[in-house]
Amino acid sequence: MDQSLQPGTLATLETVSTSTLTTLLFKRGFRNVFIQGARPLKPGQRLAGPAFTLRYIPSREDLDGVDAFLDPRHPQRVAVEEIPPGAVLVMDCRGDVSVASAGSILATRMQVRGVAGIVTDGGLRDAAGIAALDMPAWCSGPSAPTNLLRHHALDINAPIGCGGVPVYPGDIMVGDSDGVVCIPRHLADEIARDAVEMERFEDFVLDEVRRGATIIGLYPPTAPETRLRYEAWLARRAAP
Numbered sequence: 001m002d003q004s005l006q007p008g009t010l011a012t013l014e015t016v017s018t019s020t021l022t023t024l025l026f027k028r029g030f031r032n033v034f035i036q037g038a039r040p041l042k043p044g045q046r047l048a049g050p051a052f053t054l055r056y057i058p059s060r061e062d063l064d065g066v067d068a069f070l071d072p073r074h075p076q077r078v079a080v081e082e083i084p085p086g087a088v089l090v091m092d093c094r095g096d097v098s099v100a101s102a103g104s105i106l107a108t109r110m111q112v113r114g115v116a117g118i119v120t121d122g123g124l125r126d127a128a129g130i131a132a133l134d135m136p137a138w139c140s141g142p143s144a145p146t147n148l149l150r151h152h153a154l155d156i157n158a159p160i161g162c163g164g165v166p167v168y169p170g171d172i173m174v175g176d177s178d179g180v181v182c183i184p185r186h187l188a189d190e191i192a193r194d195a196v197e198m199e200r201f202e203d204f205v206l207d208e209v210r211r212g213a214t215i216i217g218l219y220p221p222t223a224p225e226t227r228l229r230y231e232a233w234l235a236r237r238a239a240p
Contacts, residue, residue, distance in 0.1 A: 003170065003185050012192040013174045013183070014048035020195050020202075021174055021181045028187065035163035035180040037095060037121050037140040045136035047175030049116030050185070051167050052087040053160045054079045056094065056101065056122070056151035064148045075153035080106050082156070085114030088173040092160035093122025097140040099150040104129030111135040119173055119180050121163040122151070138180050204233045 013021075018034065025033045054076065068074060080102075083089050089110065091101045104126035107118060117136045123143025124130055130137050140163075147153070157169045165182050167173075172183040183191055205219045208229070217223030221230070 005172075005185075006189045009189050009192045010048045010172070012196060013172065013188065014046045016174065016192070016195040016199060018174060018176050018178045018181045020198050021183065021191060024191050024194055024198065025181070025183065025187070030184070032165055033182050035119060035121060035138070035165050035182065037097070037163050038119055038138040038175075038180050039140070040175065040177060040179075041124065041127055041131040041137045041139065043177040045175070047088065047117040047119075047136050047138070047173060047180070049086050049088040049173060051090045051119075051169055051171045051173050051182070052079070052083040053090050053092065053155070053157055053162075053167060053169055054153060055092040055155040055158060055160045056147065057154050058094075059148060059150055059152045064152050066146075066148065068148055075156050076102070076106070076147070079153075079156050080109055081113075083110065083113070083115055086116050088117045088119055089115060090160065090162050090167050090173060091118075091120040091122060092162050092167075093120055093140075093151060094161075095121045095140065095163065096150055097123040097143055099123060099145040099147050100125035100143045101139070101147055101151065104133075107133060107135065107137065117173075117175065119162065119175065122147075136175065138175050200234075201230065204230050207233065 022034055093101045101120045101122040107130045111133050119138045121140055123141055124139040125144050127142035159168045167182050170185045172188040174181045218226050
């Protein structure tokens, strides 16, 4: 099945709120799409891109000493060098924020390579340095200790759980100041299309509420006159 995205889908999703996206996915039966615990290191940044995943399992003392990074095949390092430009590194840390899942050197390397962003349900070290990058990052909090204390990097670009959400490689990750939503890739085009109309209608609703309108019959639009007022509002906005 062809799962290529239509031109403009990612650009549209980057402007849409995660609140809108979670509602649209809920209407399609998807209840578990919001990455729990992941918050932006620098609020105001936006993210939209396909997931490239890295899974950590609990570390073991004979495998995860400080010399583990001497191996050029270490999965964390390989992931940083193989993630495609425009993709989002999504890390499964089992929700453990006691150690870092990456730091500013790896994040800077990914920015230089054109990576769209980082999403982890664990910690990030050198958090101030990562926040200063142009590449956005979402995590469960700053954490200085190295990942080797708690994590063993294992699978690259395989299905994972991040913040309690199933994330499959290529799913579309969208982030804003509230957090990150995972959109199943095959739904991304229609979600982007419907999100534009939903947010346009909600702009109208906000205008009405600011003018003193009751939300009964307005939101949701069950009153017949709501649709008429909305169409008139659209016409005024379209007028030169």
